[in-house]
Amino acid sequence: MNSGPLHRNVTRERHKTLTSSWNAINELNYEDVILTISFKEAIEGGRRELKLPVGSKCDKCSAWGSFPPLDNEGMCKVCQGTGKQTLQTESGTLWMTCKFCKGIRTAPQKLICPKCHGRGITLKPTPLMVNIPKGSQNRDIIKCRVPGHQRSVNIILNVQDVDRFQRDGLNIHSTEQITLTQAILGANIPIKGINGTFNVHVPPGTQPDTEIRIPGKGVWDLSSQERGQHIIRIKIRIPTHVTTRQRHLLKELDATLKEDKQDSPPSR
Numbered sequence: 011m012n013s014g015p016l017h018r019n020v021t022r023e024r025h026k027t028l029t030s031s032w033n034a035i036n037e038l039n040y041e042d043v044i045l046t047i048s049f050k051e052a053i054e055g056g057r058r059e060l061k062l063p064v065g066s067k068c069d070k071c072s073a074w075g076s077f078p079p080l081d082n083e084g085m086c087k088v089c090q091g092t093g094k095q096t097l098q099t100e101s102g103t104l105w106m107t108c109k110f111c112k113g114i115r116t117a118p119q120k121l122i123c124p125k126c127h128g129r130g131i132t133l134k135p136t137p138l139m140v141n142i143p144k145g146s147q148n149r150d151i152i153k154c155r156v157p158g159h160q161r162s163v164n165i166i167l168n169v170q171d172v173d174r175f176q177r178d179g180l181n182i183h184s185t186e187q188i189t190l191t192q193a194i195l196g197a198n199i200p201i202k203g204i205n206g207t208f209n210v211h212v213p214p215g216t217q218p219d220t221e222i223r224i225p226g227k228g229v230w231d232l233s234s235q236e237r238g239q240h241i242i243r244i245k246i247r248i249p250t251h252v253t254t255r256q257r258h259l260l261k262e263l264d265a266t267l268k269e270d271k272q273d274s275p276p277s278r
Contacts, residue, residue, distance in 0.1 A: 046168040047142060049175065053204050053229055055144035061135040064159065068132045071123035075109040075130040086111035088128040095129055140165050145180070145230045175204065180229045180238025187247045188212060203227050203240055210242060220244045 045058065067073035075088070085091040089108035093115045096105055107113045109130055122128040140154055152165040176183040182204055188197065196214035200207050201224075210222060221243055228238025252260065 042164045042166055044166045044168050045140065046170060047146070048170050049172040049177075050204070051142055052146045052148075052167070052169040053144070055146070056142050058140045058142065060138045060140060062138045062156065062163070063133040064136045064156065065131050066134055068123060068126035068130050070125040071130065073130040075123055075126060075128040077121040077123065086115055088122060089115070091115045138163070142167070143232060145232055147177075174202065177229065180231055180236075182228045182238065182240045183243070184240065185243045185245055187245045188216070189247055190249070193217075193244075193246045201240070201242060204229070212244065216244055216246075218244065218246050 043060070043062065045060070047056075047058070051058075068075070071077065086093075086108060089095055089111060093108050093111060093113040094105050095108050106129075108115075109128065123130075126132050136156060136158065138154055138156060140152060142152070143150075146167055146169070148167065148169040150167045152167065153162055154165055155162050174184055184201070186199065186201060188199060192199070192212060193216045194214065196216070197212050198209050199212055201210045203224075204227070208224070208227065210224060212222070221241055224240045224242065226237045227240035230237055249256075
């Protein structure tokens with residue numbers, strides 16, 4: 011499965027000098043990884059296979075970065091006389107002391123390893139399967155063991171927002187528009203929920219911003235095995251254009267409503 015958006019949670023400076031290639035390996039090995047998931051994945055749960063670039067020793071040169079040196083000495087060809095090597099990652103540039111010249115800028119001329127380009131380090135994509143629990147929330151942390159490595163990473167979930175739903179703990183909120191006649195007469199309307207469509211009864215005389223609560227249509231609570239509510243806020247859609255006949259019928263309705271108000275006893 012596609013890993014989707016994935017990046018490190020970097021709190022250090024983007025440019026950092028490292029004293030050795032082993033420090034660079036430790037710096038490259040992940041501790042926190044931010045994984046972006048959809049709203050549906052957060053609600054229903056699922057599995058994601060990530061390809062995590064993990065720093066490891068180059069197996070071609072045994073992490074030396076080169077092969078036996080030649081006789082002549084001169085400017086270090088690995089660092090171009092700077093005394094430092096760089097390693098580009100998705101989070102920025104890592105700097106480490108040149109492995110050949112030890113930072114003194116001149117060294118015996120060596121055959122540079124073609125696999126690691128003299129760094130002694132390679133980045134190997136390592137598959138990592140992440141189980142996303144039902145009802146996950148934004149910033150939830152999932153601890154995962156990296157296969158083949160004696161280390162773990164924290165997967166920090168970044169849940170994408172959706173326009174239709176808003177989540178409040180175990181409850182789901184949405185807004186539905188109904189017609190003026192549906193508000194007056196009542197109606198059964200289809201509602202799109204997080205697990206599919208269901209019907210909701212709108213009682214006669216429903217007012218704007220009325221909330222209708224539907225139990226068992228919210229998010230699962232894994233600890234109690236119960237579900238929250240889907241809370242629907244009703245908005246009444248007022249037509250902006252009416253026909254001549256509709257205008258006549260509305261005036262008749264208005265007249266009858268005024269008569270009903272006059273006939274009703276005064277409120278105390």
